[in-house]
Amino acid sequence: MHPRNFYRDKIDFTQLADAYPPLKNYLIQASNHPNKIIDFKDQAAQRCLTEALLHRDFNLKMSLPPDRLCPPVPNRLNYVLWLQDVISASDYMKEQNAEVMVHGVDIGTGSSAIYPLLACTLEKSWNFVVSEIDPSSFESANRNILANELNDRIRVIQPGASSPILLPLFLDESKCFDFTMCNPPFYGSIQEVIQSAEAKQYGPNAVCTGAEVEMITSGGESTFVAEMVKESLVVRERCRWFTSMLGKLSSVAEIVEIFKSNSIDNYILAEFVQGQTRRWAVGWSFTDIRLPDSISRIPNANPTISKCIPAHNTIKQPVLSASKESLCDALTSILSSINHLFFKSIHNRTTYDMDVDTEPNASADFLVFAQEDTWSRSARRRQNQLLDKSSGRNTFEQSSGSAQTASDLVHSSRMACSIHVLQPPANDSVVPPSNPALTESKSATVTATENFTMEFNWRQGRDRDLFASFCSHISRKMR
Numbered sequence: 001m002h003p004r005n006f007y008r009d010k011i012d013f014t015q016l017a018d019a020y021p022p023l024k025n026y027l028i029q030a031s032n033h034p035n036k037i038i039d040f041k042d043q044a045a046q047r048c049l050t051e052a053l054l055h056r057d058f059n060l061k062m063s064l065p066p067d068r069l070c071p072p073v074p075n076r077l078n079y080v081l082w083l084q085d086v087i088s089a090s091d092y093m094k095e096q097n098a099e100v101m102v103h104g105v106d107i108g109t110g111s112s113a114i115y116p117l118l119a120c121t122l123e124k125s126w127n128f129v130v131s132e133i134d135p136s137s138f139e140s141a142n143r144n145i146l147a148n149e150l151n152d153r154i155r156v157i158q159p160g161a162s163s164p165i166l167l168p169l170f171l172d173e174s175k176c177f178d179f180t181m182c183n184p185p186f187y188g189s190i191q192e193v194i195q196s197a198e199a200k201q202y203g204p205n206a207v208c209t210g211a212e213v214e215m216i217t218s219g220g221e222s223t224f225v226a227e228m229v230k231e232s233l234v235v236r237e238r239c240r241w242f243t244s245m246l247g248k249l250s251s252v253a254e255i256v257e258i259f260k261s262n263s264i265d266n267y268i269l270a271e272f273v274q275g276q277t278r279r280w281a282v283g284w285s286f287t288d289i290r291l292p293d294s295i296s297r298i299p300n301a302n303p304t305i306s307k308c309i310p311a312h313n314t315i316k317q318p319v320l321s322a323s324k325e326s327l328c329d330a331l332t333s334i335l336s337s338i339n340h341l342f343f344k345s346i347h348n349r350t351t352y353d354m355d356v357d358t359e360p361n362a363s364a365d366f367l368v369f370a371q372e373d374t375w376s377r378s379a380r381r382r383q384n385q386l387l388d389k390s391s392g393r394n395t396f397e398q399s400s401g402s403a404q405t406a407s408d409l410v411h412s413s414r415m416a417c418s419i420h421v422l423q424p425p426a427n428d429s430v431v432p433p434s435n436p437a438l439t440e441s442k443s444a445t446v447t448a449t450e451n452f453t454m455e456f457n458w459r460q461g462r463d464r465d466l467f468a469s470f471c472s473h474i475s476r477k478m479r
């Protein structure tokens, strides 16, 4: 489950029914359970549970038709929370608390329109264009959006049978989006649905109320998502992140194979475990935005997909220091010594070599921008050969005649990364080995050092080697 998902703890159904009395009709006292529960095999009880959670926890009014999928709220929340992470990390230069409009797309929003409703409730600056092919779900989605007075932020469109899946992106070619999301129909045929139900050892935990159009698509979910990848190759950077849920582990490998065959190296994976249910999310981008491992990689992935996990965008290096201040001072001095490197120390609020006009997301101690490798031995040799003795350090300033703004830097830099100094765990101090040359009187000056960690996060760029070479240079210098 996503770490911010507040349904990590078991739901107290009696308490929930106090907040949403219609649920009282479905409370049962099971003989083997101390608290009242609901029967997950009762479709009406399931629908009432979803309505109750949305009412109590999100102040959302929801009406779910009995012949369509009933979306479990904890599971749907996982995807929205992960997308919040994706957008927040992509906007690493955004001013703290600045409201920037975020434009999302939900493909196949269903009768509930649950994803855009949850997302717009959590994020006041998000708005959506959502699609729904099934006329009955299209009507119902519109009703739910209207009931919550979110029709000025969520627009529903109904594609035709031959429309592209990513229709919202093809309607207005001047419009850019921040992300697409989708929970596609999983199965390729009705036989697959039946086989999947039979394969569950003790039968499914909950009834599935889905209609055929919601559950079945020709070729199954991987064909559906593969088609989205194909369409995204046309739209490319007009959307920052394309994403989708996947319900089958085998689909993860199939989709990553499609990324590789289309030279899409900037992709992300996540896994959500909800009780006995496991789901995966995939995302891909044609932009140069890079996301930290905590968002882009599955830790301890199932061996079946370990080869699919994207390359690291986070590099951690242990470093000994007496304090965070001295470590940051040492880093500042190393970064200052690198030619043509722009950096901002958020740690002590000092700007070096640039006049950044915004206060970026302070999740890092340093933000670093480079246009090229000026730190490696070969790069320094090259520079020495070319050195114009009178030149200054800052080529951006030389060429533009003015200090760089944040947006200049983001656009002109070939590599951006953040450096975060992580405090050691408590009681992790190390006293340097005693030096026999030190007499007893001198030993009082020996300072204990602690095991800090420097965490480098690649934020932007297309050249992975440039990022790796920068991290290894800084780590070597800090030793």
Ligand SMILES: C[S@@+](CC[C@H](N)C(=O)[O-])C[C@H]1O[C@@H](n2cnc3c(N)ncnc32)[C@H](O)[C@@H]1O
Pocket (backbone or CB within 6 Å): 069, 070, 071, 076, 107, 108, 109, 110, 111, 112, 114, 115, 131, 132, 133, 134, 137, 159, 164, 165, 183, 184, 185, 186, 213, 214, 215, 217
């Ligand atoms: C698994 S349901 C997901 C519904 C909802 N998003 C949820 O998570 O509860 C898939 C939905 O996609 C819709 N759908 C299938 N193909 C579509 C397409 N090409 N364009 C838009 N919607 C589509 C189905 O009608 C169905 O409502």
